[in-house]
Amino acid sequence: xxxxxxYANEIAELIRSGMLRPGDRLPSVRxxxxxxxxxxxxxxxxxxxxxTRGLVEARSRSGYYVKGDLAPAEITAPDDSRPNGRARTVxxxxxxxxxxxxxxxxEFVPLGSAFPSPSLFPLTRLARHLGSEMRDFDPWxxxxxxxxxxxxxxxxxxxRYAMDGMVIAPTEVVLTNGAMEGLNLSLQAVTRPGNVVxxxxxxxxxxxQALDRLxxxxxxxxxxxACGIDIDALAAALKRHRVAACWLMPHFQNPLGSSxxxxxxxxxxxxxxEHEIPLIEDDVYAELYFGAKKPxxxxxxxxxxxxxxxxxxxxxxxxxxxxxxxxxxxxxxxIEQMRLMYTLSPAIPSEAAIAAYLDRGGYDRHLRRLRAxxxxxxxxxxxxxxxxxxxGTRMSAPQGGYFLWLELPESVDTTKxxxxxxxxxxxxxxxxxxxxxxxxxxxxxxxxxxxxxxxxAAAMQTVGQLAAALMQG
Amino acid sequence: xxxxxxYANEIAELIRSGMLRPGDRLPSVRxxxxxxxxxxxxxxxxxxxxxTRGLVEARSRSGYYVKGDLAPAEITAPDDSRPNGRARTVxxxxxxxxxxxxxxxxEFVPLGSAFPSPSLFPLTRLARHLGSEMRDFDPWxxxxxxxxxxxxxxxxxxxRYAMDGMVIAPTEVVLTNGAMEGLNLSLQAVTRPGNVVxxxxxxxxxxxQALDRLxxxxxxxxxxxACGIDIDALAAALKRHRVAACWLMPHFQNPLGSSxxxxxxxxxxxxxxEHEIPLIEDDVYAELYFGAKKPxxxxxxxxxxxxxxxxxxxxxxxxxxxxxxxxxxxxxxxIEQMRLMYTLSPAIPSEAAIAAYLDRGGYDRHLRRLRAxxxxxxxxxxxxxxxxxxxGTRMSAPQGGYFLWLELPESVDTTKxxxxxxxxxxxxxxxxxxxxxxxxxxxxxxxxxxxxxxxxAAAMQTVGQLAAALMQG
Numbered sequence: 024x025x026x027x028x029x030y031a032n033e034i035a036e037l038i039r040s041g042m043l044r045p046g047d048r049l050p051s052v053r054x055x056x057x058x059x060x061x062x063x064x065x066x067x068x069x070x071x072x073x074x075t076r077g078l079v080e081a082r083s084r085s086g087y088y089v090k091g092d093l094a095p096a097e098i099t100a101p102d103d104s105r106p107n108g109r110a111r112t113v114x115x116x117x118x119x120x121x122x123x124x125x126x127x128x129x130e131f132v133p134l135g136s137a138f139p140s141p142s143l144f145p146l147t148r149l150a151r152h153l154g155s156e157m158r159d160f161d162p163w164x165x166x167x168x169x170x171x172x173x174x175x176x177x178x179x180x181x182x183r184y185a186m187d188g189m190v191i192a193p194t195e196v197v198l199t200n201g202a203m204e205g206l207n208l209s210l211q212a213v214t215r216p217g218n219v220v221x222x223x224x225x226x227x228x229x230x231x232q233a234l235d236r237l238x239x240x241x242x243x244x245x246x247x248x249a250c251g252i253d254i255d256a257l258a259a260a261l262k263r264h265r266v267a268a269c270w271l272m273p274h275f276q277n278p279l280g281s282s283x284x285x286x287x288x289x290x291x292x293x294x295x296x297e298h299e300i301p302l303i304e305d306d307v308y309a310e311l312y313f314g315a316k317k318p319x320x321x322x323x324x325x326x327x328x329x330x331x332x333x334x335x336x337x338x339x340x341x342x343x344x345x346x347x348x349x350x351x352x353x354x355x356x357x358i359e360q361m362r363l364m365y366t367l368s369p370a371i372p373s374e375a376a377i378a379a380y381l382d383r384g385g386y387d388r389h390l391r392r393l394r395a396x397x398x399x400x401x402x403x404x405x406x407x408x409x410x411x412x413x414x415g416t417r418m419s420a421p422q423g424g425y426f427l428w429l430e431l432p433e434s435v436d437t438t439k440x441x442x443x444x445x446x447x448x449x450x451x452x453x454x455x456x457x458x459x460x461x462x463x464x465x466x467x468x469x470x471x472x473x474x475x476x477x478x479x480a481a482a483m484q485t486v487g488q489l490a491a492a493l494m495q496g
Numbered sequence: 497x498x499x500x501x502x503y504a505n506e507i508a509e510l511i512r513s514g515m516l517r518p519g520d521r522l523p524s525v526r527x528x529x530x531x532x533x534x535x536x537x538x539x540x541x542x543x544x545x546x547x548t549r550g551l552v553e554a555r556s557r558s559g560y561y562v563k564g565d566l567a568p569a570e571i572t573a574p575d576d577s578r579p580n581g582r583a584r585t586v587x588x589x590x591x592x593x594x595x596x597x598x599x600x601x602x603e604f605v606p607l608g609s610a611f612p613s614p615s616l617f618p619l620t621r622l623a624r625h626l627g628s629e630m631r632d633f634d635p636w637x638x639x640x641x642x643x644x645x646x647x648x649x650x651x652x653x654x655x656r657y658a659m660d661g662m663v664i665a666p667t668e669v670v671l672t673n674g675a676m677e678g679l680n681l682s683l684q685a686v687t688r689p690g691n692v693v694x695x696x697x698x699x700x701x702x703x704x705q706a707l708d709r710l711x712x713x714x715x716x717x718x719x720x721x722a723c724g725i726d727i728d729a730l731a732a733a734l735k736r737h738r739v740a741a742c743w744l745m746p747h748f749q750n751p752l753g754s755s756x757x758x759x760x761x762x763x764x765x766x767x768x769x770e771h772e773i774p775l776i777e778d779d780v781y782a783e784l785y786f787g788a789k790k791p792x793x794x795x796x797x798x799x800x801x802x803x804x805x806x807x808x809x810x811x812x813x814x815x816x817x818x819x820x821x822x823x824x825x826x827x828x829x830x831i832e833q834m835r836l837m838y839t840l841s842p843a844i845p846s847e848a849a850i851a852a853y854l855d856r857g858g859y860d861r862h863l864r865r866l867r868a869x870x871x872x873x874x875x876x877x878x879x880x881x882x883x884x885x886x887x888g889t890r891m892s893a894p895q896g897g898y899f900l901w902l903e904l905p906e907s908v909d910t911t912k913x914x915x916x917x918x919x920x921x922x923x924x925x926x927x928x929x930x931x932x933x934x935x936x937x938x939x940x941x942x943x944x945x946x947x948x949x950x951x952x953a954a955a956m957q958t959v960g961q962l963a964a965a966l967m968q969g
Contacts, residue, residue: 120836127640127642129636129640136639138639140635141638141639142635146633146635146638147631149630150626150627150630150631150633150845151627151631153623153626153627153845154623154624154626154627154628154630154631155627157622157623157626158620158623158627160623162613162614162615162619163602164816165614165815165816166600166606166609166614166815166816167600167601168816169600169816200818200839200840200842201839201840203837203838203840204838207837216689216711229837233837236834236837236838342638342639343637343638343639343641343841343843343844343845344843344844344845345673345839345840345842345843345844360593363593364676364680364702364706365676365677365680365709366673366674366676366680366839367673367674367818368674368818369673369843370673370816370817370819370842370843370845370846371817371818372626372816372817372845372846372849373845376845
C-alpha cells in the first residue's frame with residue numbers, strides 16, 4: 024500500500040468511527056504535511072482518493088470537508104432477486120426500442136440513459152489526436168490495421184492488464200466495435216441455437232436481446248443488489264440445466280450496480296471451471312470504481328481459458344468512437360474470425376486516436392477525475408432519491424459505475440411512470456426492461472451519470488411526485 | 497445526354513470503327529473547340545470521359561492519344577458458370593482466413609487483396625475533417641448520433657440517390673459498420689436458419705461466410721462473367737427450390753467483374769417481385785463505373801420494397817473508416833433495430849468526417865479521378881495478363897470496380913499457385929474461395945487496384961511464370 028493510501032485509510036477510519044463528522048474540515052494540506060512528515064503531494068493524493076471514495080469533498084479555496092452523511096441506516100437495499108428457475112426464450116419486444124428512441128435525445132433529461140454525460144470525457148484531446156494521427160497516417164495501415172487491429176492499441180490494452188497483475192497475450196486481444204459487438208460475438212462463439220445461458224436477475228437488456236437474436240434461452244439466477252449473482256443458486260441451476268455459457272457483470276452491474284467480492288468471484292470461476300462452462304465477463308465499467316483500487320476481473324482467476332473478458336473505451340474515455348475489445352481465452356481466434364466476417368474491423372481512425380491518447384499519457388489522471396465526478400454524482404443522486412421519492416423506496420449502494428437500482432413501493436408500475444415522465448421530458452429505464460418475464464415492475468434503473476445536468480434535481484423531484492401520484496392512483 | 501458525352505460518344509465510335517487507331521492523336525482541345533463550336537471545357541470533359549473509359553490516354557504536354565488497343569479479339573471471356581443446382585451448406589474453412597492473414601500486409605504485393613490502393617483516396621482531407629469536426633463537436637451528439645445516425649450524412653446519401661433519379665426516404669437509410677455489417681444484417685433480417693439463399697456463381701466469399709454463420713444454404717446460379725446472373729437459370733431454380741432471399745452484386749461483381757444490363761436487372765426485379773423474394777443488392781462498387789454514367793441499381797426498379805440496397809464509403813472514399821449504409825425497403829426498421837442490438841452504431845467521428853467531406857464538395861471530382869485511375873489500371877493489368885500469363889488464359893472485361901477474373905488453363909491449380917506466390921511475397925485470391933464446392937480451381941480473382949504499386953509488373957510476371965511451371969507439372 025502506498026503512503027497516501029495508508030494516510031487516506033486512517034482518515035476514512037476516523038470518519039467511519041465518527042471521530043470526524045459530516046461538515047468537519049480536514050487538516051490543510053500544509054498542516055497535515057508538516058504534522059505527519061509526509062510530502063504535500065502525498066497528502067493531496069490521499070485527500071483526492073478520499074474524494075473519489077465519496078467520503079470528503081473539496082470546497083473551492085477552502086479545503087477538504089467530510090461529506091454530508093448519507094446515513095446508511097436510512098437506506099434499505101432492495102431484496103435479492105428470486106427468479107423462477109426456468110430457462111425462457113426471450114421476447115422483450117418493442118418497449119426497449121421505444122425507450123432507445125427517447126433516451127439519447129437532449130430534449131429528455133436522461134435518467135434512463137445507458138451512457139454517462141459525454142461532457143465528462145477528454146473529447147477535445149481525442150479530437151486533436153484524430154486529426155493529427157490520421158493526417159500523417161500511412162495509407163497502407165488503413166488496410167493493414169483491419170486485422171488483427173491497431174498494434175499500439177492492443178499493446179496498451181495488454182499493458183493495462185499487466186498493471187492489474189494479469190498476463191494476457193496480445194494475440195488474445197480482439198478489438199471490436201464497442202463492447203456490444205464483443206459480447207455478441209463471444210456469445211455466438213460459445214453457443215448453438217436453443218442453448219441455455221445463465222444471466223443475472225435482473226440483467227442488462229442488451230444481453231437479453233443478444234440471447235433473443237441467437238435463439239438462446241435465458242436462465243436468470245438470483246442476484247444480490249450488493250454482491251452479485253448467488254453462487255449457491257447458480258450451483259443449483261447448473262445441476263438442473265445443461266448450461267452453455269454464463270453472461271455476467273461482476274462489477275457495477277447494469278442495472279443493479281452490484282459488485283461481487285473477490286471470494287465470490289473465486290467461487291464462481293471454480294464452479295464454472297468444474298463444469299467447463301465459459302464465462303462471458305462484461306466488464307465495461309471496470310475503470311469506474313470508487314474504491315481504492317480496480318476490482319479484480321474474474322478473468323484474473325481463470326486458469327482454463329474459459330473466461331472471455333469484454334472491455335470498452337466507450338464508458339471511460341471515448342464515447343461514440345466504438346472501440347471495445349475481447350480477451351477471448353481459448354475462444355479468441357474464433358471470435359477474431361467472426362469479427363472479420365461480420366464487421367471486418369472497428370474504425371481505424373477511432374483505434375488510432377485512442378492509441379495516441381494512451382501513448383501520450385494522462386489517461387489515469389482523466390480516470391481519477393471521472394471517478395471522482397461519478398462518486399460525487401452518486402451522493403447527489405442518493406440524496407435526491409431520499410428527498411423526493413416515496414417513503415419505502417429502496418436503493419442499491421453501487422461501488423462504481425453510474426447506475427443506481429431503485430425499488431419503489433409495489434403499487435408503482437414503472438412502465439406507467441416511464442410514460443408519464445416521458446411526457447414531461449424525462450427518460451426512465453423501467454424494471455421490466457431487465458428481465459425475460461417483465462418482473463421488477465416497480466423498479467427503475469437510475470443513471471446518475473448526468474447529475475451535472477442542471478435539469479437533474481427538478482427531474483428527480485418530478486419523477487418522485489409522479490411516483491407518489493401513481494401510488495395513490 | 498450532355499454535350500460532352502455526345503462528343504465523347506462520337507469519338508468512341510470513331511475508335512471502335514477503326515477510323516481512329518491506337519496511337520493516333522486526338523484533335524487538340526483548342527482545335528476541336530474551334531471546329532465544333534463547343535467550349536474548351538466541353539471538349540476537355542469529353543476527353544476526360546474517354547480517358548475514364550480507357551479509350552484514350554493523356555500524355556503530358558502533348559495531348560490525348562488513342563490507347564494501345566487491347567485487341568478484344570485476343571481476349572476470350574471465361575465461360576458462364578454452370579453450378580450443379582443443389583442448395584448446399586457452406587464450409588469454406590480455413591483457406592479464407594489464411595488468405596486474409598496475408599493479403600493486407602505490405603510485404604505482399606496485394607494481387608489477392610479485396611481493397612484498392614489506399615493511396616487513391618483523399619485521406620489528408622478526410623483527416624482534416626476528422627480533427628476539425630470532432631474538435632467542435634457537441635458532446636451530446638456522441639450519444640444522439642448513435643441512432644438513427646448522423647443526420648447530415650444520411651441526407652447526403654439520400655441526395656445522391658436523388659441525383660441518380662431514386663427517391664429514398666431518409667428513414668429507409670440505416671448507417672452500418674461498413675457494407676459488411678449492412679449485408680450481414682440484411683441477410684439475417686430476411687432469413688431463418690436452414691433457408692436457401694441464391695448467390696451468383698462464383699460469388700464473394702464474405703457472402704458465403706455470412707450464409708455459413710447464419711446456417712443458411714447457398715444455391716449458386718449460373719452467372720456470366722460479362723452480364724451477371726442468368727435470369728432463365730434463376731427462374732428455373734426458383735421453381736425447384738423455396739428461396740428465402742437473393743444476395744447479388746449487379747455491378748462490377750466480386751469476383752467476376754460482371755455487370756447486369758438494365759433489361760436483365762428489370763427481369764430480375766420482376767421475377768423476384770412475382771415470388772415475393774427479397775433481393776440483397778450488394779452495390780459497394782457503384783461509384784467505380786468506367787462508362788458514361790452510374791449504372792442503375794436494381795433498387796431503382798423495385799416497387800414493392802423488396803430490394804435492400806447496400807452501399808459503402810470504404811471502396812470509393814474512406815477506406816478503414818467503416819461507414820456503410822443500407823436502404824432497407826420494407827425491412828429498414830428491422831435492420832436498424834438489429835444494428836442497435838449488435839454494434840449500436842458506426843463510429844461517430846467517421847460518420848462526422850465523411851459528412852463534412854460531402855458538405856464541402858469535391859467528392860465528385862475525387863470520384864472522377866479515382867475512376868480514371870482504375871480504368872487506366874485495368875488496361876495495364878489486362879496487358880500484363882496477355883504478356884505474362886500462359887496462352888489460353890481467359891479474362892473478364894469489367895466495366896468498373898477493380899477485379900478481373902482470370903481463367904487459367906485447366907491444369908493450373910490456383911490454390912497451389914497461391915501458395916507458391918505467397919512464398920515470393922505475392923498474395924492471390926484463388927478461385928475456390930468463391931464457391932461452396934471449391935470449383936473454379938483454375939481461376940483467380942486479380943485485384944488491379946494496386947497497379948500503381950511499382951512491384952505490380954514484376955509480380956504479374958512472376959505469377960505468370962509460376963502458372964506456366966505448374967502447367968508443366
